[in-house]
């Protein structure tokens with residue numbers, strides 16, 4: 001029997017992935033997937049862009065490109081990020097194969113087996129999986145409706161024997177909690193991390209999906225854009241939620257010394273990210289279609305979110321709580337401590353509805369009285385049909401506990 005490497009022998013299929021196979025069965029209403037609705041993807045815009053590509057642009061798309069990304073896309077993306085207030089000229093931009101690759105490259109750059117790193121709890125499952133695959137010792141800090149608990153983080157940092165290599169957080173429309181971390185909390189976090197020699201990885205895949213861009217303008221500021229001195233912030237973004245995950249394009253904006261290492265790490269992984277995707281993404285950016293597409297879908301996500309929140313407010317029993325999301329894809333339900341979300345899920349599946357249980361996002365896979373509901377990928381009609389079934393399942397489980 002061949003032996004797998006120790007770093008991968010503990011890997012198991014995640015419940016989220018198993019659930020996704022269920023979610024695609026006909027007749028199932030799914031609140032499980034963290035992806036845009038197929039029906040909302042910018043197919044016509046893609047047709048238009050592709051039909052106008054010159055032969056030389058198509059050739060470029062079918063060719064290998066530079067590891068750090070096609071120059072045209074890098075320039076267009078720099079302008080896009082600059083308009084979001086990011087310190088583009090003081091940092092380097094690396095195009096990656098999705099934000100997932102950016103996370104993996106940074107994990108490879110910093111983690112030796114046994115090194116301590118810090119995540120939020122709950123945390124994006126692919127990030128924890130990557131950190132585990134690199135054999136990190138994950139210390140997690142509670143993250144709630146206002147994002148990471150900075151006091152808890154400070155206490156942990158003050159008491160840890162070994163300095164963590166980095167802190168990984170998703171401050172804007174967190175996956176899975178949906179939370180938008182207020183500016184004041186971001187500022188507190190900066191104070192706590194300054195001059196500690198701990199890298200901050202800021203995963204910002206969702207901030208463009210704000211329901212009230214003006215009203216929440218302050219809170220939407222990214223930590224990287226605050227340009228904190230004395231902390232090396234590695235900023236990660238993606239085209240997945242603002243164009244389509246099938247492009248498999250993301251990026252990192254990082255200090256030069258980190259970029260140099262990350263570019264070297266990317267080289268043997270895939271040489272370059274898809275050139276064809278990059279040619280297309282550049283056109284989306286330079287024709288202003290990313291902005292118009294986002295402006296066209298966000299009101300639809302908002303409507304779905306509002307429908308879900310209204311139903312939940314009307315139907316949920318006492319003891320179950322949630323905070324109304326201000327953007328992004330996710331709503332996070334907290335059940336009473338003694339209720340196991342897996343029991344709720346089993347009953348929901350019997351009613352042909354799926355979602356993701358909270359334990360999936362706990363780096364220690366313990367806490368399971370929470371549920372992630374995605375509102376991005378389900379029509380208003382299906383939300384009206386599916387949410388009452390989840391609430392019924394919750395009530396059934398609560399009645400026997």
Ligand SMILES: Cc1ncc(COP(=O)(O)O)c(C=O)c1O
Pocket residue numbers: 034097098099100101124170175203205237238239240245249250
């Ligand atoms: C917080 C977070 N980071 C990164 C990603 C991965 O994005 P990509 O498709 O660009 O790899 C996701 C996708 O769900 C996410 O929720």
